[in-house]
Amino acid sequence: xxxxxxxxxxxxxxxGGVVGxxxxxxxxxxxxxxxxxxxxxxxxxxxxxxxxxxxxxGFDAVPGSLEARLVARGYALLGDYAKATRIPVxxxxxxxxxxxxxxxxxxxxxxxxxxxxxxxxxxILASEAVYALVPHLGPGVLAGxxxxxxxxxxxxxxTLAYATEALARxxxxxxxxxxxxxxxxxxxxxxxxxxxxxxxxxxxxAAGMGADVIDRMYGFDRFTVVPRRGELIVFDKQARPLADCxxxxxxxSRGKGVLVSPTIYGNVMLGPTSxxxxxxxxxSTTAAGMxxxxxxxxxxxxxxxxxxxxxAYAGLRAATEHGDYVVDVDADRRYLLIGGIRSTxxxxxxxxxxxxxxxxxxxxxxxxxxxxxxxxxxxxxIGEAFPRPYQRADLIESDPExxxxxxxxxxxxxxxxxxxxxxxxxxxxxxxxxxxxxxxxGRCQGFACGADVESALHATDLA
Amino acid sequence: MTxxxxxxxxxxxxxxAGPAGxxxxxxxxxxxxxxxxxEREAEAGGIPRITHHTGYGLRDLHRMMTGPxxxxxxxxxxxxxxxxxxxxxxxxDWSGDxxxxxxxxxxxxxxxxxAIVLATGARERPRSARLVPGxxxxxxxxxxxxxxxxxxxxxVSGGSxxxxxxxxxxxxxxxxxxxxxxxxxxxxxxxxxxxxxIEAPAALVWAGRSVPGLPVSRxxxxxxxxxxxxxxxxxxxxLDTGQTxxxxxxxxxxxxxxxxxxxxxxxGGLDMDPGHRGPVVDGALRxxxxxxxxxxNLLHPVDTADVAALDGRHVAGQVARFLEGGTGPQAATRVLxxxxxxxxxxxxxxxxxxxxxxxxxxxxxxxxxxxRVVVRQGDRVLRRRLVPWPASPGRVFRLPWSVxxxxxPEAGDVTIGLG
Ligand SMILES: Cc1cc2nc3c(=O)[nH]c(=O)nc-3n(C[C@H](O)[C@H](O)[C@H](O)COP(=O)(O)OP(=O)(O)OC[C@H]3O[C@@H](n4cnc5c(N)ncnc54)[C@H](O)[C@@H]3O)c2cc1C
Ligand SMILES: Cc1cc2nc3c(=O)[nH]c(=O)nc-3n(C[C@H](O)[C@H](O)[C@H](O)COP(=O)(O)OP(=O)(O)OC[C@H]3O[C@@H](n4cnc5c(N)ncnc54)[C@H](O)[C@@H]3O)c2cc1C
Numbered sequence: 001x002x003x004x005x006x007x008x009x010x011x012x013x014x015x016g017g018v019v020g021x022x023x024x025x026x027x028x029x030x031x032x033x034x035x036x037x038x039x040x041x042x043x044x045x046x047x048x049x050x051x052x053x054x055x056x057x058g059f060d061a062v063p064g065s066l067e068a069r070l071v072a073r074g075y076a077l078l079g080d081y082a083k084a085t086r087i088p089v090x091x092x093x094x095x096x097x098x099x100x101x102x103x104x105x106x107x108x109x110x111x112x113x114x115x116x117x118x119x120x121x122x123x124i125l126a127s128e129a130v131y132a133l134v135p136h137l138g139p140g141v142l143a144g145x146x147x148x149x150x151x152x153x154x155x156x157x158x159t160l161a162y163a164t165e166a167l168a169r170x171x172x173x174x175x176x177x178x179x180x181x182x183x184x185x186x187x188x189x190x191x192x193x194x195x196x197x198x199x200x201x202x203x204x205x206a207a208g209m210g211a212d213v214i215d216r217m218y219g220f221d222r223f224t225v226v227p228r229r230g231e232l233i234v235f236d237k238q239a240r241p242l243a244d245c246x247x248x249x250x251x252x253s254r255g256k257g258v259l260v261s262p263t264i265y266g267n268v269m270l271g272p273t274s275x276x277x278x279x280x281x282x283x284s285t286t287a288a289g290m291x292x293x294x295x296x297x298x299x300x301x302x303x304x305x306x307x308x309x310x311x312a313y314a315g316l317r318a319a320t321e322h323g324d325y326v327v328d329v330d331a332d333r334r335y336l337l338i339g340g341i342r343s344t345x346x347x348x349x350x351x352x353x354x355x356x357x358x359x360x361x362x363x364x365x366x367x368x369x370x371x372x373x374x375x376x377x378x379x380x381x382i383g384e385a386f387p388r389p390y391q392r393a394d395l396i397e398s399d400p401e402x403x404x405x406x407x408x409x410x411x412x413x414x415x416x417x418x419x420x421x422x423x424x425x426x427x428x429x430x431x432x433x434x435x436x437x438x439x440x441x442g443r444c445q446g447f448a449c450g451a452d453v454e455s456a457l458h459a460t461d462l463a
Numbered sequence: 464m465t466x467x468x469x470x471x472x473x474x475x476x477x478x479x480a481g482p483a484g485x486x487x488x489x490x491x492x493x494x495x496x497x498x499x500x501x502e503r504e505a506e507a508g509g510i511p512r513i514t515h516h517t518g519y520g521l522r523d524l525h526r527m528m529t530g531p532x533x534x535x536x537x538x539x540x541x542x543x544x545x546x547x548x549x550x551x552x553x554x555x556d557w558s559g560d561x562x563x564x565x566x567x568x569x570x571x572x573x574x575x576x577x578a579i580v581l582a583t584g585a586r587e588r589p590r591s592a593r594l595v596p597g598x599x600x601x602x603x604x605x606x607x608x609x610x611x612x613x614x615x616x617x618x619v620s621g622g623s624x625x626x627x628x629x630x631x632x633x634x635x636x637x638x639x640x641x642x643x644x645x646x647x648x649x650x651x652x653x654x655x656x657x658x659x660x661i662e663a664p665a666a667l668v669w670a671g672r673s674v675p676g677l678p679v680s681r682x683x684x685x686x687x688x689x690x691x692x693x694x695x696x697x698x699x700x701x702l703d704t705g706q707t708x709x710x711x712x713x714x715x716x717x718x719x720x721x722x723x724x725x726x727x728x729x730x731g732g733l734d735m736d737p738g739h740r741g742p743v744v745d746g747a748l749r750x751x752x753x754x755x756x757x758x759x760n761l762l763h764p765v766d767t768a769d770v771a772a773l774d775g776r777h778v779a780g781q782v783a784r785f786l787e788g789g790t791g792p793q794a795a796t797r798v799l800x801x802x803x804x805x806x807x808x809x810x811x812x813x814x815x816x817x818x819x820x821x822x823x824x825x826x827x828x829x830x831x832x833x834x835r836v837v838v839r840q841g842d843r844v845l846r847r848r849l850v851p852w853p854a855s856p857g858r859v860f861r862l863p864w865s866v867x868x869x870x871x872p873e874a875g876d877v878t879i880g881l882g
Contacts, residue, residue: 233594237726238726238729281691283598283599284596284597284598284599284687284689285596285597285599286596286597287596287686287687289596290594290596306737308588308592308722308740309591309592309594310591310592311591312591312594312596313599390553390555390566390571391555391566391571392571393468393570393571396566396568396570396571397570400568400569401568403551403566403567403568403569403570403571404551404567404568405503405551405553405566408503408553411553411555411566413566443589443592444586444589444605444607445589445590445591445592445605446589446604446605446608447586447587447589447605447607447608448504448586448607448608448611450604450608450611450612450623451608451611451612451615452611452615454612454623455615
């Protein structure tokens, strides 16, 4: 080892997904030093960027499970946090639609399950009432179950808000830094990374698809992550009036099934598929997946299929052999695992962070509140539920750059792109800029603005 | 939010300063009508602004010019004619029957007019709209973006354009892509088309030269894109045999497959044409909304710029007539695509209102070198006509308006098909 010892932090959090960022933010709220270590060039660039972006009530979780508890708690925490930071959320509500007698038969037990989960607002609807709610559903609806609390949320802003606040609270963000080895000594754990060594008293493993790999570095062999791919199709904004609320399938033993949902950006989404893979980085879409989704979509909402497709993408759920989240603290070695955060991690993120804090404190990490915390950050609004900069006369008057629309399909202004580039966690590529502003994610996919946006990203004269 | 938005009044609001909108504005000014033209780009001119090859202006200006020269001439013409041209001004919504909301660096404002001309053009469907699966790496573009990157003098990030390109589509615009790639130092190594034939001859007229040694895979579809960060290859599938092969490349250009920029038209509740997805118009280019007209590729995705411009000239006279008042339009008959066509434009027939250039524009879905066109109304065949020019997917097929002579206003929809 070189003469200069790398600096020592109290806690190193491995993984800058929505969970790791939430944990870093939470811990940085106490009087400890925190480093957030992320292999990729940006936060929220793995599973946390490619999901169905629903803020779940947890009505259909397994009662009594850790997931059930943390989803319900996370729903409340993130709901409040979103108001404070202006993370876009829309309370669209959901309706589960039964297409077969078997599905209709299971609605009552689902309602009971919701009650067991502490969610009391579900109501069973007759077919006509379901059509009244979602008139464009295809023929054959037998009944439905409402879940009024299900909401849609911006997953990108959520992750960014956590990371931004963690930074403001003094955490260190280490992007482009992959943890490759762990060595535990009496008081200090040394992490080998692609950018040198990091020394930490405590380590939190929130590495998503890579959580089992890190866990094995500690000598454990208790779970294996299986990437379960979910492909999704996003339809043009002109389809938005077709789907005013989330249309959920009745879950079966084969998983949650395919939903139709409005998105916070004003589109309609169809998906996801569910398929176990071997490759942990394979987020490609497939012909079979697209065909399957279009088939489902045609049955659920035939008129949706007449609309143009804006995008297709895929995300990987970190499935494991365990049904529940795998959260476990090893007090002796000052190590906390947060694994198997499969399909509800966005919703549960703040509750997972809170839970992590309690686990660490219970294992001996002293967590005294930090005095003089900075105010919560307010994030730029990229959702459709609230006025966007291009719609705001006041904003344009004070700064004409908010009147200069660059991305026409998504109505993103030069002012917003400038803000993103000057923000505490600036994007490192067009994808990152898209997650912060929506630039180029619209129906033309850059036909009109791609070149402008690329050059804005590389311009040094934006100031 | 501060008070009510500032309202600007105009006789006519033209939305979109491409060949259609600019020519409409020039025409209206010559008739003494006040015009505000709104263009969302920082420069007026529309698509020709970024297509540097020659092939513009033949039918409207009776000369051949490059895209930028053509665009410049139209812009200058509009300004000289006294049109109030507002650039960097995007129409985002309607705020009444004939008034729209605009965002520009000057502010958020309303433009109210007695008539509106929608001339918002068309764009190419990107890869995602064509549902081409696979990885989502850098290096996948449309021709529009390619030309914007190459000709707009933009920084090319990490090289969105590589050195070996596959050009998807063999329409006129595809050849334009090939030329632009060459300018950017990228070789087109393969052109693919799902059709039997390529649209080469007219392309040579457009582009002024051919591209020797570019192999073309016909009846072939790109069925997958491979490469995690940068395109590494595409999977090609033969439509007739289902046979697949992997073809190495680092750039994929999706060309053609046009769709109108019809967001405003649809948001305004105008009747839309399911075939071309733009608004339905009649020969006077009236949409279904009173006082709202259309022009250019919004109505026929995609014809050449001169045809779009001549729409503009035509619509100027119609709008002026509308502003003078006069009698409302006659009853209309719907004109629909029959076998072998995807759309007909205009889609409404009013015998007193001949369309621009007295031509009907159609989009063929199959190739015929000497097509027999059949016009039907109900069960009745009105006309069978052997046409001496080809019908071919990938370019507009034009018919004289006279094929609709004899249509009975009360006898229901008319179809035009291939016999
Ligand atoms: C199709 C789909 C739909 C979903 N829908 C919803 C939904 O509607 N609502 C909801 O609440 N949830 C949903 N989810 C689940 C949610 O997206 C995940 O639970 C959540 O994103 C997991 O976050 P994470 O931080 O654990 O993982 P990730 O976002 O994957 O973050 C883990 C990070 O760790 C980094 N990393 C890994 N190994 C290392 C290493 N060795 N060194 C450094 N860094 C490393 C990775 O680069 C990655 O950025 C869905 C998931 C999918 C796939
Ligand atoms: C690569 C390529 C090569 C071509 N080569 C030739 C050729 O050689 N010869 C030829 O004749 N034709 C050619 N064409 C076709 C030609 O460019 C089009 O026919 C022509 O531009 C159509 O004119 P337009 O006015 O209908 O639409 P456009 O030129 O598309 O103009 C529409 C304008 O409306 C603006 N707009 C849209 N929505 C709004 C809004 N909401 N608010 C404000 N403004 C808005 C757009 O920014 C745009 O400037 C080519 C096209 C391409 C893509």
